[in-house]
Amino acid sequence: xxxVLWITSLLGLTSASDLVGCFSYPExxxxxxxxxxxxxxxxxxxxxxxxxxxxxxxxxxxxxxxLGYDQWCLCSDDAPSYRFLSSGPDTCDPGxxxxxxxxxxxxxxxxTFDACYPGIGNPDLDYQINDIFQCLSSCAxxxxxxxxLYADGEGGYCHCYLTDELWSGEHYVPCNRGAWYIYxxxxxxxxxxKGGRAGLGISKNEQLCPDGLTACNLPLVxxxxxxxxxxxxxxxxxxxxxxIQNAIINTITCVGGQCIIGSCEDGFVLHEGMCDAI
Numbered sequence: 001x002x003x004v005l006w007i008t009s010l011l012g013l014t015s016a017s018d019l020v021g022c023f024s025y026p027e028x029x030x031x032x033x034x035x036x037x038x039x040x041x042x043x044x045x046x047x048x049x050x051x052x053x054x055x056x057x058x059x060x061x062x063x064x065x066x067l068g069y070d071q072w073c074l075c076s077d078d079a080p081s082y083r084f085l086s087s088g089p090d091t092c093d094p095g096x097x098x099x100x101x102x103x104x105x106x107x108x109x110x111x112t113f114d115a116c117y118p119g120i121g122n123p124d125l126d127y128q129i130n131d132i133f134q135c136l137s138s139c140a141x142x143x144x145x146x147x148x149l150y151a152d153g154e155g156g157y158c159h160c161y162l163t164d165e166l167w168s169g170e171h172y173v174p175c176n177r178g179a180w181y182i183y184x185x186x187x188x189x190x191x192x193x194k195g196g197r198a199g200l201g202i203s204k205n206e207q208l209c210p211d212g213l214t215a216c217n218l219p220l221v222x223x224x225x226x227x228x229x230x231x232x233x234x235x236x237x238x239x240x241x242x243x244i245q246n247a248i249i250n251t252i253t254c255v256g257g258q259c260i261i262g263s264c265e266d267g268f269v270l271h272e273g274m275c276d277a278i
Contacts, residue, residue, distance in 0.1 A: 017112040018046060020104040020132050021085055021147075022092040022175050025060050028084040028102050034058060034072030042071055046105045049075035055133075056080065057105040061094035069094050079131035080104045082149045082156040087177045111136050111145060114182040116175035117167040119148055128155045136183065147181040156181075246275035 037043045049057040054075035061069045086092075086101045094100040129135055132147060135158035139145035142160040149156050164182070173179050244252060246268040247261045264275035 018105045018108050019113040019175075019181075020056070020080065020106050020108075021082075021181065022101045023080050023084045023104055024086050025095070025099050025102050028080050028104070029058060029074065030078075030081075032058075032074055032076070034060065034074035037071040037073060040068050043073065045071075045073035045075075046107070048073060049105075050107055055106055058102050059105065060099040060102045062099045063094050063096050070099075072099065079133075085149050085156075085177050086175070092175075106132065108132070108136060108183065110186050111139075111183040112186055114144075114184045115172050116179040116181055117170045118173050119178050119180050120166055120170070127158050129158050130155045132156075132183075134158070139183075143185050145183040147183070148179065149177055244275075246277075 037045075045059040046057045052075050055077045056075070056079060058074040058076060058080075059072065061071050063069045080102075092101050092103045127138070129138075135145050135147055135156070138158060139160035142162055144161040144164055146159045146161065147156045148159075164184075167180060167182065175181060244259060244261060246265050248263045248265060252259050252261055261270060261273060261275060264270050267278055268275040269278050270276075
């Protein structure tokens with residue numbers, strides 16, 4: 001269920017399920033100005049921007065002396081800078097003397113925005129990325145994706161999860177700096193598979209997965225997580241990453257269908273993507 005206290009402040013026809021974040025006005029606009037929408041009835045800014053073929057929708061509002069509010073829409077292909085993420089308690093509220101925070105939206109299907117939760121865990125385990133689509137793409141095989149901002153910077157931090165156990169017992173919080181933005185897949189991912197744990201000292205000859213499946217390390221999950229996939233039919237398969245000579249299995253990731261080595265065994269050094277003897 002969406003957090004009522006602040007979702008109700010997303011005025012107009014803003015789609016909370018497509019929320020990228022609430023950002024400070026006017027900084028996130030970087031000198032651009034949205035178009036003031038005519039009339040008293042709010043328009044669907046996101047739908048209009050999609051029709052224009054633009055990736056992001058920037059919407060901001062201002063109360064009009066008790067007679068509704070003014071609404072501005074800006075369509076852009078430029079991702080918002082996460083260093084302008086709102087730090088106030090009333091995110092995405094319309095302003096009184098000036099426009100309020102800017103609600104940035106984008107068509108995120110098959111993911112939808114769920115809610116914001118207090119930040120939990122160590123940010124050193126996360127990967128920093130520049131826009132929400134990089135995160136959702138990386139988490140395509142997972143039920144949940146999380147974006148967060150821990151410090152000033154252009155990018156945010158992404159992490160993928162199989163379940164919501166880390167935050168399911170937490171209360172909603174305003175979507176500002178330090179909060180976790182949680183996104184959930186609306187359908188079960190076709191390649192969804194529970195990850196396992198590969199021990200740091202595991203032998204290459206040990207069986208990691210059932211017969212017919214191949215163990216591939218999972219970026220954005222942990223240094224020890226792997227996924228069992230059927231490489232013969234999975235379009236994202238990484239072939240057999242566990243058979244690479246002299247590489248440490250649990251540091252190998254699958255990117256674009258290729259095995260990427262992270263570290264080599266003692267006596268070997270990573271050179272041009274392979275482990276060569278020192």
